[in-house]
Amino acid sequence: MTLSQTPTADQLRNRLVDEILSQRSVPADVERVMRTVPRDAFLPGIELEDAYTDQAVIIKDNPDGPLALSCASVPSVVAMMLEQLGAQAGDNVLEIGAGTGYNAALLAELVGPEKVTTVDIDSDVALHARTTLNAAGYDRVTVIERNGLLGAIENAPYDKIIAAVGVWDIPAAWWNQLKDGGRLVLPLRWRGQTRSVALIRRGNELVSEGMELCGFVPIIGQNGEKTSALNADDAIRVHYDQDQDIDADALADTLQSGEPALEVASDQRVGGEESFDGVWLRATASDDRVCRLEVTPRALEQELVRRPATPIRTPVLVEGGSLAYLTASREGADPERPFRLGAAAYGPRREELARDLIAHIEAWGPDRLVIPRMIVTPTETGATAGHVIRKPESHITLAY
CATH class of the missing domain: 3.30.310 (TATA-Binding Protein)
Structure with a gap:
């Protein structure tokens, strides 16, 4: 291939988005931001072609286990979760798991950079996100080095919270920082599987509005x-x-x-x-x-x-x-x-x-795509009627 035939970052980015659209429908605003934000800018040192494949990219290995400590999520999964989140201009958004900073940049394009807060427990990862966001022009995004289980009370309450790490239990801090009527999207883990679940807060309940199969690096600090x-x-x-x-x-x-x-x-x-x-x-x-x-x-x-x-x-x-x-x-x-x-x-x-x-x-077998309704309640308020999975900070009820 000659130099003139080498695809540009814009061409590769649009090709990737076209590939995602061929597999699933994506809201117009999510499509727009994914065609706008340069993923390669958040993956320095990665080959351009690799930055625009529909694959996760490890940015920090975990010395204590087989799974990566942090990675750039699969772009099609990013698009799916942004669709679940439904963030609109002016929404105040908290992201748990800063990763490369790429997802925070996408959120900044959706709601405005001053409305995005992202936290990460790892100092290297938080610094990476801060550096890449600044270099890409998203310096008004707030990056905090902190245990994500604590959220970020500084900019609460939030209209939307999204977790880019696998979560086994929903921390009380997230309940306290999410507005009533707000939306929480997270890769929730139970009984060995992980589903990206969209939950709407209704008083002391989180009620599901869809779930999709996914896989994520587990959050640090939950050992259930x-x-x-x-x-x-x-x-x-x-x-x-x-x-x-x-x-x-x-x-x-x-x-x-x-x-x-x-x-x-x-x-x-x-x-x-x-x-x-x-x-x-x-x-x-x-x-x-x-x-x-x-x-x-x-x-x-x-x-x-x-x-x-x-x-x-x-x-x-x-x-x-x-x-x-x-x-x-x-x-x-x-x-x-x-x-x-x-x-x-x-x-x-x-x-x-x-x-x-x-x-x-x-x-x-008869209806293979049907999903259950999930209701999550804080442990202190008890559980709703139905089959309950009990965790230290929340109770999960599933019903078909």
């Missing part, structure tokens, strides 16, 4: 999610919430017994590109046994267990020394939906757990 190895070389793991009673030793004994899996097929089939994460979501609305199973390539090579539907993150029902998880098997000659969903189960209660997981799959 646990992980246990289920075999000696840590090739199989279960991820669960602190309120769930998980007997990792009993599960490990079951998996190491050599007993073959009980395999049960459902009536539901899926296409190769069709998401079946709705099974997981639906199960969490009624079943407190739902966790996340992670099976590494090493475990698959050794054939330690029947292959899960998605090895790195599959819903699993766990009770005592028994478990049942989702499978997807190529079966039959249907070219539109070649995979049949089912359950693989181990342990003394495998028949019961397999039956219950199949029931969740069948409940999801």
